[in-house]
Amino acid sequence: MAFEAPTRLVRALGETSPEGDDWLERLPELARRAVSERGLTVERVQAPGGRSSLVVLVRTARDAPAVLKLAPPRARPAAELAALAHWDGRGAVRLLEGGAADEGVLLLERLHPDVSVRSLPEARALLEAADTLRRLWVAPPVNPQDPEAPEGAGGLFETVAERTGRQAEAMRAGTPPEAEAGALVAAALAVREELLAAPPEQLLLHGTFRQSKVLAGDRMPWLAVGPDPVVGESAFDLARLVRDRVEDLIAAPSGPAITRRRVKRLAESLEVDRERLRGWTLFRAVESGLRARRVGRPKDAELLLEFATWL
Numbered sequence: 001m002a003f004e005a006p007t008r009l010v011r012a013l014g015e016t017s018p019e020g021d022d023w024l025e026r027l028p029e030l031a032r033r034a035v036s037e038r039g040l041t042v043e044r045v046q047a048p049g050g051r052s053s054l055v056v057l058v059r060t061a062r063d064a065p066a067v068l069k070l071a072p073p074r075a076r077p078a079a080e081l082a083a084l085a086h087w088d089g090r091g092a093v094r095l096l097e098g099g100a101a102d103e104g105v106l107l108l109e110r111l112h113p114d115v116s117v118r119s120l121p122e123a124r125a126l127l128e129a130a131d132t133l134r135r136l137w138v139a140p141p142v143n144p145q146d147p148e149a150p151e152g153a154g155g156l157f158e159t160v161a162e163r164t165g166r167q168a169e170a171m172r173a174g175t176p177p178e179a180e181a182g183a184l185v186a187a188a189l190a191v192r193e194e195l196l197a198a199p200p201e202q203l204l205l206h207g208t209f210r211q212s213k214v215l216a217g218d219r220m221p222w223l224a225v226g227p228d229p230v231v232g233e234s235a236f237d238l239a240r241l242v243r244d245r246v247e248d249l250i251a252a253p254s255g256p257a258i259t260r261r262r263v264k265r266l267a268e269s270l271e272v273d274r275e276r277l278r279g280w281t282l283f284r285a286v287e288s289g290l291r292a293r294r295v296g297r298p299k300d301a302e303l304l305l306e307f308a309t310w311l
Contacts, residue, residue: 003031003045005054012051013072015295023072023104027054030070034105038097040068046113050226053077057110065110066096076228077104082141082156083204083229084108091135092206092224093215108225109217117214117222122245126262127269129211129241132222134270140204140231157204160232161196167287168192174290184308188286191279195233200273205230205237211244235272239280242266243307250303256310263311282311 005024013024031054035042039061046055046067053071060066071077084095089109097107117125117132140157168189175185206213207228217223230236242262249255263281267274289304 003028003054003056006045006047006049008048008051009054021072021074027070030103030105031056031068034068034070034103038068038107040066052226052228053104055113057113060096060107067093067108067110067113069106069108071104071106073104075104077106079157079229080227081106083227086141086204087136087138089219089223090138091132091220092227093217111218111223111225112216115216116212117216118211118244122248125211126241126244126266128222129209129214129244130238130266130270132214132224133206133209133237133241136206136209136224136227137203137234137237140202157229157231159202160199160205160230160236163207163230164192164196164283164287167291170294171287171290174294176290176293180309181305184286184305185290188283188308192283195235195276195279195283199233200276201233202231203234205232205234207237208240209237210240233276234270235267235276236280236284238266238270238272238277239284242277242281243285243304246303246307250306255307259307259310278311282308285311 005027010024034040035056035058040058041063043057043059046057049055052075053069056068056070058066058068071080081095081098084092084106085098088094093111094109095106096109098105117128119125120128171185171189175182206224207230208226209224213226214222214224242259243249249259252258263278264274266272267277285304285308289301289308292298292304293301
């Protein structure tokens with residue numbers, strides 16, 4: 001079978017591809033070897049698929065349905081493996097095998113790839129997604145090399161401070177010349193400093209959670225997939241969910257009011273400080289907006305920066 005990367009994956013990796021990265025060129029051979037070594041039977045490549053990995057629907061040697069996932073090093077597959085192993089199916093897709101994580105190869109339980117929580121009516125989708133996210137917030141695994149090391153140390157996972165530190169540098173370097181956008185960047189950077197000064201907890205987080213990352217399952221109704229795990233406070237993880245379906249929010253005459261109610265409802269239902277959730281939502285929206293502008297997606301950038309003005 002030809003393991004051709006879907007257009008969505010090619011486009012997304014092209015936006016962030018470092019010079020000299022030949023992972024897409026090597027992908028067909030990586031996939032063939034992964035299938036052969038595990039005795040898998042290929043059904044099909046999932047399309048349109050994700051923006052950071054190739055997902056292949058397969059059957060194991062025992063004829064059980066599974067998913068073979070191949071991700072480039074920049075997607076931090078070793079961290080995903082460690083997080084999925086730690087969750088062990090609690091709220092997330094179950095890891096079946098991940099011995100080749102250094103090559104970005106994971107064998108996962110088969111969910112229903114075409115049915116995400118986003119298919120539900122908006123209010124119910126938000127609640128189901130939030131309930132799934134809650135189950136993922138656990139203490140991070142202890143670093144066996146240094147049990148006394150702080151959470152996130154030892155190379156297993158980035159911390160929120162580390163990840164947003166890199167993002168903040170890019171934001172400062174790419175601040176738009178427009179006064180309003182510049183003010184948003186300044187506000188986002190300032191609120192990040194305030195939030196990092198006194199984080200309330202250090203938990204293992206999904207890192208890139210949204211409605212489309214929650215798929216229907218058989219052993220549980222909804223399970224999270226595709227983490228880019230990070231260690232930090234729960235409000236950081238929940239912030240991305242606040243702006244889900246941002247295009248619908250922008251189109252609604254009452255978009256700002258809906259957003260404020262969403263922040264309040266999510267904060268209360270998950271026992272997260274409302275102002276911390278608002279702050280991380282602002283930072284993440286501005287950061288995503290600037291990144292969208294930087295890689296040539298001006299429409300997305302405009303939506304995200306307008307959303308950020310409501311916070």
